[in-house]
Amino acid sequence: MAANRLSAQGTEKMLRLYEDNDGLNIRFLPTDQAYTNGFRLDFFYTKTGRDHFFLDRLAPKAGNSSINAYGWSAAQLMFTPDSLTEYNYRPNDYAYSTALFAIHSIYSYNPVKKYAFQSELILGVRGPAAGGEATQRFIHHLFKFERPHGWSHQLENKLLVNINVRFEKQLLQWGSHVELSGGTQVSAGTMMSGVSLYPLLRIGKMQPYYNGYIRQYTNTQRPKIPHHGILQAYLIFRPEIQWVVNNALLNGQLHAEDPVNEYKTVMIDRSNATIQKLVYSLNYGGVVSFGAFGIAYTQNTATALLKHGYSHEYGNISLYFAFH
Template sequence: MKRWLPLFFLCLLAMTASAQITQDATKQLRIYEDDDFFNIWGRGTDRGYSNGSSIGYLYMKKKKSVFLDKWILPVAGPHAINVFEWDGMQIMITPNQIADTSYIPKDFYYAGALYATHGLTSYNPERKYSFHSEFVFGVLGPWAFAKETQTFFHNLIGYQPPRGWEYQVPNAPLINYNFTYEIMLWNPVDYLEIVGSANGKIGTMTTSASALTYIRAGLFNPYFGHRDLAVATKRRFQLYAMARPQFSMIGYNALLQGGIFRSRNSNFEELNNYQETHMRHWTIGMDYGIGIVINRASINYTQKTRTEWMSGTGKHSVGNITLLIPISRKTIPGD
């Protein structure tokens, strides 16, 4: 039955979408779903980074930022267009054989995380660059309820229940700060954009650095917006293909290594003594997909492929569906 789930979910979103972050919507709802069973080549799996579900609220405001917003969420100049957000997300990682009740030392740990994110995307339409900064706080381990979530949905769709969650990583706090810089590299015509990007993460969840290139071709509005609202939103229908090659260096990942309290958990440390795989510190990847925008709403499908995160586990591909729904008709915050 699970083989029909991606098709059903795509159809459901297509009916709901009527959806992208646009300058003529100051409040938006974002629904984001990663699942390795979503695969355009029909090669869905249920291992590694198995699932990530998120719901977010994006908004623009007139009031000046205070406290953390002011100090850790920088803006891209005095006339930048700023979109703030609050998100909640749960992710889970599992080994390949989830029906196995024994510990599997040659595969991923069972790991789940539940966290909230507060961030800002600030873009400068004149100089065509943007900052995205975010503060992450949450929990790792049984407190994240990943076992309960996966068991519930597998029972719901009649799929094999996961039986190895007793071996999951221990509880630990997750606190992270992530920052991304993007700049236009090449925009020779209206239907082609190439954007360069650098990303850094530091904290108890992930410490890493990445370099990316975002290539977009088709019918779309300017990636970094425009000071003139009419120009920024001139296309009411958008359709484009995208690709995002990337290279990452990972210093630390709590979900792959057990979290900051792993040494305090004797059961986990005992299991870890038998672990035969280890985290890869260098990965390369390619995202590719399509985006559709109708009026002020958008739906995007992206296939995300990466070289192996853990030695001996092989490359992995995860499908993503993102839906953005405007929930405000106001074009200027507070008006």
């Protein structure tokens, strides 16, 4: 049934470019600390026929009526301490840490029964091999920001392999302009392990959420009435509670200056005991799209990720372009 629907509509493709940065702040209070930057480039596509790639066959789907979007992505995430001007290691702050990884994803939505599965397989590396020092120094040089000095004691190289699976189900709907869903995500692997729960509220002029991932941000189908159904403009609210088992971007081994002899370095092991097990956050923002183009801005406010850490905010801006 899903294959017949896609065949009738034609396969779709979508590019997404997104940037997380704590310099993006609707309260005009930019920072450069904790989770400070994240860049991701995605290529999503629908297809007809059976899945042949083993990851696509194993991923959970949303039933025979599902609309499935497959994705290949590359991403880089970066953490830094509160002060970039200090050369010394700060044991009670976030360590310099970067992850560079590839993602294969399957987003499966059932428009009839109103539920979805989203699955991601992550493979990458944390540490100097992830290129965080070069990225941040280039950006800071380009925009004349302060030069970061502490990258000599960033978390060491580590292989990252992770699986993330998310389930969402519509709970309530008021007409075509208000939707409320509930969701949960389970993550396991060497990058991050944990469980999260959240409601997702969307308000505005929008395509139904369970009509597929690509349709949430773009619409390349020619409407029967000119311009009817092409414009989307809606708000998003998603509070979340997360139980964290491990997070490789926060803890691991690093080299730092010996406090006794400044000409020597010592290996420091940041224990998982410093991780805050319960994290609360709020994501809110909006989406505007017209036809094949879409743009979204969201703000994330979260409690401390470390027991001796601090709450933090960052913004996300995402650009979408769909085509056949």
